[in-house]
Amino acid sequence: LQKPISAVVLDNMRLALLCVFKVVLLVSTGRIGDAEEGGLKEGKGSAACPVKLRPSAHCEEEEDCPYQVTLPPLTIQMPKKFKMLEKTMKELHSLRQTVNKLKSSCLECKQQADQILQKDSSEGPGPDPTSNEQGNKSQQSTSIHDMQIKLNKMSSSLKNARKEINSLQGRIEELSLLNMKNVEAMVDKKVKNLTGVVSSLDSKCSSACPVITSPQFIIAPRDCSDYNVLEEKKNGVYKVTPDPKNGTFDVYCDMESFGGGWTVIQHRFNGSVSFNRTWAEYKNGFGAVQGEFWLGNDKIHLLTKAKDMILRIELEDFEGVREYAKYEQFYVSNEYLRYRLSVSGYSGTAGDALHFSKNYNHDQKFFTTPDKDNDMYPSGNCGAYYGSGWWFDACMSANLNGKYYHKKYKGIRNGIFWGTWPTLSDEHPSSYRQVFKTVKMMIRPKKYAP
Numbered sequence: 001l002q003k004p005i006s007a008v009v010l011d012n013m014r015l016a017l018l019c020v021f022k023v024v025l026l027v028s029t030g031r032i033g034d035a036e037e038g039g040l041k042e043g044k045g046s047a048a049c050p051v052k053l054r055p056s057a058h059c060e061e062e063e064d065c066p067y068q069v070t071l072p073p074l075t076i077q078m079p080k081k082f083k084m085l086e087k088t089m090k091e092l093h094s095l096r097q098t099v100n101k102l103k104s105s106c107l108e109c110k111q112q113a114d115q116i117l118q119k120d121s122s123e124g125p126g127p128d129p130t131s132n133e134q135g136n137k138s139q140q141s142t143s144i145h146d147m148q149i150k151l152n153k154m155s156s157s158l159k160n161a162r163k164e165i166n167s168l169q170g171r172i173e174e175l176s177l178l179n180m181k182n183v184e185a186m187v188d189k190k191v192k193n194l195t196g197v198v199s200s201l202d203s204k205c206s207s208a209c210p211v212i213t214s215p216q217f218i219i220a221p222r223d224c225s226d227y228n229v230l231e232e233k234k235n236g237v238y239k240v241t242p243d244p245k246n247g248t249f250d251v252y253c254d255m256e257s258f259g260g261g262w263t264v265i266q267h268r269f270n271g272s273v274s275f276n277r278t279w280a281e282y283k284n285g286f287g288a289v290q291g292e293f294w295l296g297n298d299k300i301h302l303l304t305k306a307k308d309m310i311l312r313i314e315l316e317d318f319e320g321v322r323e324y325a326k327y328e329q330f331y332v333s334n335e336y337l338r339y340r341l342s343v344s345g346y347s348g349t350a351g352d353a354l355h356f357s358k359n360y361n362h363d364q365k366f367f368t369t370p371d372k373d374n375d376m377y378p379s380g381n382c383g384a385y386y387g388s389g390w391w392f393d394a395c396m397s398a399n400l401n402g403k404y405y406h407k408k409y410k411g412i413r414n415g416i417f418w419g420t421w422p423t424l425s426d427e428h429p430s431s432y433r434q435v436f437k438t439v440k441m442m443i444r445p446k447k448y449a450p
């Protein structure tokens with residue numbers, strides 16, 4: 001009959017442990033020599049112990065000798081749990097192997113990566129022929145390479161763009177500078193031209209003007225006094241050009257009376273021409289310059305504008321009394337200013353009827369005609385009332401364009417009137433009005449030397 005395996009195993013283990021314990025004990029107590037001599041003295045009881053301890057060779061007393069332990073073959077039965085341990089050990093081993101593999105592959109990877117980097121840095125852009133063998137790695141490297149190429153391209157294009165921008169900026173600066181310079185130059189030129197023109201005009205005006213005026217006297221007489229300079233001494237009709245821009249017209253020149261050179265602007269002596277006229281007629285003039293006439297407000301304006309004029313008024317009544325009124329200044333403004341009268345500097349024998357009083361003053365009055373009321377009379381038209389065109393105040397102390405009466409008359413004083421006539425004081429309110437046979441208004445330059 002055999003013992004169960006477990007029991008046998010246990011017995012063996014016990015025996016083995018016992019043997020080992022014996023050996024250890026012997027060695028530690030130094031009694032191995034004894035054991036050598038007598039072998040294992042307890043051998044009788046332990047003759048079954050298969051463990052043998054003896055020197056490996058013959059050895060002297062004092063020598064240190066190597067010992068040899070002989071153990072019988074040992075079979076140990078492990079419990080089931082040990083199988084689990086074994087399994088775990090195996091798994092651990094396999095795990096270690098995988099880890100090692102991974103490590104090695106990682107190393108390879110690193111080496112390859114280093115190689116690629118070295119190649120890229122050394123070879124620069126361009127496909128790597130050796131990488132064709134290496135599948136994915138080559139693909140990766142080519143894609144990286146493409147990326148790098150793209151990056152390089154982009155950086156180069158960026159550099160170009162920057163260069164272009166810089167050059168453009170430079171150009172813009174140059175252009176703006178050029179423009180500014182051009183503008184400055186243009187302005188300078190224009191200023192120079194202007195100064196040139198101004199200086200030339202200045203020199204012309206300061207030197208040449210008197211030279212120009214003297215031949216004009218000869219070529220185009222501005223009024224009758226210019227004919228007197230040419231030693232034309234006969235009364236008559238002459239052409240005058242007071243303002244070249246406004247044409248030439250006929251005037252009657254009195255070249256004999258009071259030094260001559262007189263341009264007649266109004267004349268009445270027989271009543272053949274009516275002076276009850278419109279604004280337009282007074283503007284353009286009416287009658288004939290050889291006969292009775294009004295020269296015209298526009299022409300009077302031009303004549304009195306061309307030169308400083310004096311006015312001489314000649315009056316004669318039917319009794320043969322002749323008087324005159326002379327004004328050192330006489331000017332009639334243009335139509336726009338309603339032919340306003342400027343008259344001053346009286347001298348003479350007829351009295352200053354144009355400046356009769358504060359309430360009757362014809363100086364600085366506008367021209368009024370029956371169809372145009374510019375007078376100072378608020379509730380009516382003096383021109384219409386007196387049938388005349390004149391520089392009415394409100395209304396008058398003189399009216400040389402009144403009706404021509406051949407003899408004394410009664411009623412409205414609408415005849416030719418001069419309020420300072422010497423014999424007028426004899427006139428009674430209910431009696432006849434003063435009448436005039438001849439009236440003459442004529443002008444001559446203030447600076448006239450007969």
Ligand SMILES: [Ca+2]
Binds near residue numbers: 374380382
């Ligand atoms: Ca009025």
